[in-house]
Amino acid sequence: MSLPALALPRPEPRPDPRPRPGSNALRTWSGPADLPSPVAVERLSGAPADPGPPDRSSPLRRLRHRLATLLRALAARITADDRGMSTVEYAIGTLAAAAFAAVLYTVISGDSIVTALTQLVQRALSVTF
Structure with missing residues (x-):
């Protein structure tokens, strides 16, 4: 059984920001004309x-x-015109999250944290009711 195809709207094409060959986009200003x-x-x-x-x-x-x-x-x-702004924001957020994850991994994988967590779990399991 195949699923019906969804008709999604096509995104509008963005204009090419680069000047076309033969255009006068890079021409210098020569006066009021x-x-x-x-x-x-x-x-x-x-x-x-x-x-x-x-x-x-x-x-x-x-x-x-x-x-x-x-x-x-x-x-x-x-x-x-603020196209691309969200792309930059996502990139910075991703880099910040990766850096935070690296710091968190370094702290948690250290010997002092591992022994402290082990002692905490052992104390929690040895509590009498």
């Missing part, structure tokens, strides 16, 4: 894009505004 558009910032951060300052403002003010928008988007992306 490299700043992302508000639409790109909205796509990165998930927050609604700010349309930006009016065109009559100075170029320095527009650059400062776009840079602030980019930094807000990056900060939102960094604080929102």
Whole structure:
């Protein structure tokens, strides 16, 4: 008799964090033209894009505004993404448990503990009621 197959949901594939060949991910910043558009910032951060300052403002003010928008988007992306955090926590917990087990084994397998436990058991067995 065979068991029915369970239909488990497939996990969503994670995007590859490495830059693809031909992408400009590792390109150096060459000036204000490299700043992302508000639409790109909205796509990165998930927050609604700010349309930006009016065109009559100075170029320095527009650059400062776009840079602030980019930094807000990056900060939102960094604080929102914590994949792998539980893996690290499990690894540290496993190492701590293994270290505690090694210390406990060393203490319990020592001669003084073995003789003390033997005496305790002998006294418990020799008690008269």
